[in-house]
Every structure is written in structure tokens, then in C-alpha cells.
Amino acid sequence: MLNLFYAAHTCALASHIALEEAGADYTLTRISFAGADQRKPDYLKINPKGRVPALVTDRGVLTETPAMLAYIAQSYPQAKLAPLQDPFAFAQAQAFNSYLCSSLHVAHAHRMRGYRWVEADDTHAIEAMKKKVPQSVYDGFALVEQHMLAGPWVLGESYTICDAYLFTLAQWLEADGVDPARLPRVAEHRRRVADRPAVMRAIAAELAA
Structure with missing residues (x-):
């Protein structure tokens, strides 16, 4: 198990x-x-x-x-939960999830875990990272909004693992200082995923x- x-x-x-x-x-x-x-x-x-x-x-x-x-x-x-029979489509799913992991999540983490990137006692650097979070997180989601949502779901017509991951990170928008109204497609996607029984x-x- x-x-x-x-x-x-x-x-x-x-x-x-x-x-x-x-x-x-x-x-x-x-x-x-x-x-x-x-x-x-x-x-x-x-x-x-x-x-x-x-x-x-x-x-x-x-x-x-x-x-x-x-x-x-x-x-x-x-x-x-993924287009397993299509190598290119599966690679697209992996590329999307890698972007969330390496870029969007990192931008979010700057708000509370700046010590991972600078010395913990460098309070000025940590505060500067926190101050940047609303803009860097918004910029990351704006890229998703404008270029990465292929349809009602991330990859198009079918719900996949990408949707669960995007939903999870989108849960943090408000705490990161981003107004979801500025990202209407991401916000609608978040609402749609939230309605799924498994979620x-x-x-x-x-x-x-």
C-alpha cells in the first residue's frame, strides 16, 4: 500500500x-x-x-x-490522469509540472523561506525577497493564464495531473498578495477543480x- x-x-x-x-x-x-x-x-x-x-x-x-x-x-x-499513450503530450504535461515546481513554487517560497537562498541573518535580503513575491508570483501565473491553459483544463479537454498541481499552487494566490481577479482563467480553473469530488x-x- x-x-x-x-x-x-x-x-x-x-x-x-x-x-x-x-x-x-x-x-x-x-x-x-x-x-x-x-x-x-x-x-x-x-x-x-x-x-x-x-x-x-x-x-x-x-x-x-x-x-x-x-x-x-x-x-x-x-x-x-495523463496522456500516457502520446509521448509528446506526456512530455508537455511533464514540462508544465516542471515549470510549476521550479518557477512558480519557488516564487511563492520566497515569501516565507528566504533563508534557503540567502543567509538567515541577512534580514534586508529576505525582506526584499518577500516584497517581490506579489509581482513574481503574478508574473508566473500570468504566463500560465496567457500561454499554458489549452482549454478548460491545462492540456485541453481532459483533466490531468497538471490540473491538480495548478489548483494546489493557485490556492496560495491571495496569501502571496495576488488578486485572482487579475487572472480570470486561472481563477475559473481553480473553481472548476475545487468542485471535483476527489478534490x-x-x-x-x-x-x-
Whole structure:
């Protein structure tokens, strides 16, 4: 059985949603950032990076959201969460998810984790990074808005792992100082994904834990 290690209000929600959409048999293990669980020896044995999510499989542990989403889609092909039969379309899905991971999520992280990029005692640099977040996050989502949404869903007419991931990051727009009204297509996509039963179940499970 799969076991997803997650923390509430993090990118782990994307993989959680994908597991629900796939109808996977899995368990959840919550990591408390407040309790610094991610730095404790037991968790570091699972994920030495000290971050979430981590997905324990019968072949080992997977980390990094794009990899985990691809694994879920490929493990449950009947759920049709990715265009697995079309190498180019699948590469497009991977490119989109890689952009979210390497660009949009990083822009968001500058708001509360500037110490990853500069010395923790360099308060001026950290504050400058925070000040830039509303613009850098907006710019990243504007690129999605204008060039990356192929249809009602990210890749066009079919819902995929890309939609779960975009939805997860779009949940943070307001906290990052971005008005969703400036991104009407992204905002509508967020509303549409939020109405999916699998998404409702994943969010409810994380809030109830």
C-alpha cells in the first residue's frame, strides 16, 4: 500500500488529489511543521531532504511532486490522469509540472523561506525577497493564464495531473498578495477543480487530521 507523507497547506495536496482521482489504496501520514517533524530522524530516514511530500511505495520512496504525479498517473492508467499513450503530450504535461515546481513554487517560497537562498541573518535580503513575491508570483501565473491553459483544463479537454498541481499552487494566490481577479482563467480553473469530488475528499481529509 502507498503511504503519502504530507503537511497541510503544502504542495503535497497535488499528489493527495491524484491518489484520490486514481482510486488508489493508500494511507496518509501527517508531518507537523510546527513540531519540526520534517527534521526528526525518523522522517529524515524516509526523506533526507526534510521536506514534503514523500510517497512510500513497495519499490522505495519517491519525492518531488512532478515525479510523484507521473508515477501515480502511470500506476493507475485506467484513471486517465495523463496522456500516457502520446509521448509528446506526456512530455508537455511533464514540462508544465516542471515549470510549476521550479518557477512558480519557488516564487511563492520566497515569501516565507528566504533563508534557503540567502543567509538567515541577512534580514534586508529576505525582506526584499518577500516584497517581490506579489509581482513574481503574478508574473508566473500570468504566463500560465496567457500561454499554458489549452482549454478548460491545462492540456485541453481532459483533466490531468497538471490540473491538480495548478489548483494546489493557485490556492496560495491571495496569501502571496495576488488578486485572482487579475487572472480570470486561472481563477475559473481553480473553481472548476475545487468542485471535483476527489478534490473535496482530499481537502477534507487534510483539514480533519
